Amino acid sequence: MASVIVADENEGRRNLLAGSIEREGYEVTRTATLRQCEGTALATMPDVVLMNSDWKSGDAVDTASKMTSDPEFDLKCRVVIMSDDSGPDYLMSAAQAGVAEVLAKPVDMSKLLTQLTKHANKLFVPPPADVNKGKQGGYFDIQVTAGDPSWSLPILEQLLGEDSLDDDFVSEIMAKVEGQLDGFKDLDSETLKTILRTTFDALILDATEEHGDGEEAQRMSRLEEALDRQAEHIENVLEAALDPVLDEQPEKVAILTEETGLIPTDPDALNMTVRTLEIIHELLWEIGIPGRLSDPTLAHRVEDAVILTKDAKEALEGFLPENED
Template structure:
């Protein structure tokens, strides 16, 4: 049985709509708030979430956007909004939020049930708006190659594109260099524009020298060379900043001697030595109590203390300075 969530803050309208859908064999869940609708939808994964567009608090488009960011919901469920606004901007925002369809009010019940059947069966339904033409994000295609004057790199297109070489720009250049070059006054604006365009192409796109050997050889533009130099500089700066951190050694426990100064040692060996000395200290204190030597359990404790002392001695021997004969 297909499932539908009906979200509408008007109780009468919500119950009327839900009742009509239930009579068609749907399992209907009623929600009175968008927050309740969102939580219920993510918990139950219904086939269709049907929301009214008018709310005192909250926006169903925002709720749809939150729901469709969940991969499982986006795969299993569809969101339908009944809205009195069917303008291009609203339809575009709804499509970008992942809304499967926007039904214009007043909604004909027979049409609503027909569309619910399509969505519940995961049939194709045209989206509210086409979001694939210049609106999708996440990446951009540079498309700049040697000899290609298309100027599709966004920043360069704005700075050095055809629109930048307008008459005002050319006139400003001619004014600045007038009197500095002989014969420049005879140069017409179109010729100067051609010179500037050729210069821009050479600086940004023209290949300069081959890099690599054989099939791996490639020609790089001045722009690519500048970017490579900048990347190498950034890499050097990062290495200089990170090397002290990456090469930092952890603090070591050390023993101070008169001959060699600080000698690094294993913290575990030092801890074991301290514990061994504590045990020996307790043992010697009890031996000093009158009558305690007659206690047979002291024999086992003495044996344990001897073994611990031997282990502690061997653990520290590797860190002691060699005897100079």
């Protein structure tokens, strides 16, 4: 079941949105502040965070930027903002903050649910604005989904788009084959454009043989087949490169104690212990603030802290000396 966080300080609007989304089968969490939204999102990693743009305290784009700066969140989650401002400056700032989509108000509920389905299934949705990837750090994302026939690789879109079949291109083709084919000189440019366009479509988009059996059978385009073959090749190369790394055993470090001497310890276990203590420290500090015990997000953080402390304890127990008694 896909999960969605609805962030809106207006209680009536928040409950209306959450109720409509829940009826579509989503698991919905309601948040009334941007701080609560950020904390819940980073703790639970939902599929989609749906935010209103208008807040008395804080800014939705800034909050989105903080969340997407977390690599795990940026990989697993998408942020959608509903905004009254759909100007180019706002769309550019939203895209630079990692927002997946900006929906202009008033938002049609059927369109909202359609877009939520796309984001929850991690399908490609055009970003709010084109951002120059060369000016950014981070990872490379080609933003292509083979299952979405409305988008193809950018280079193919440029090479085989409608603008590529201009009069100069057609005239050049006719000049190259003139005299080589009988009757070719009788063709007009529009007819040749139609032939070329049909050929391009057949090479890229035409369905080939069925794949699978029964209800699972599907017809794939040539482009999808080529992408699938390339993806399989890349997967095999990555597996061959990563297997030796994954099989490596970590070097042991030693803890010196007065009672037992040196104890060999896995460094990953020590790191996990340190991170666990940091989380417990932050959690206890926030619980101590008056009025925070009523915050529903603390329940998720308490649950995470309990799991981490259990894992840390079990990881270190194997390195403790046996009780001689």
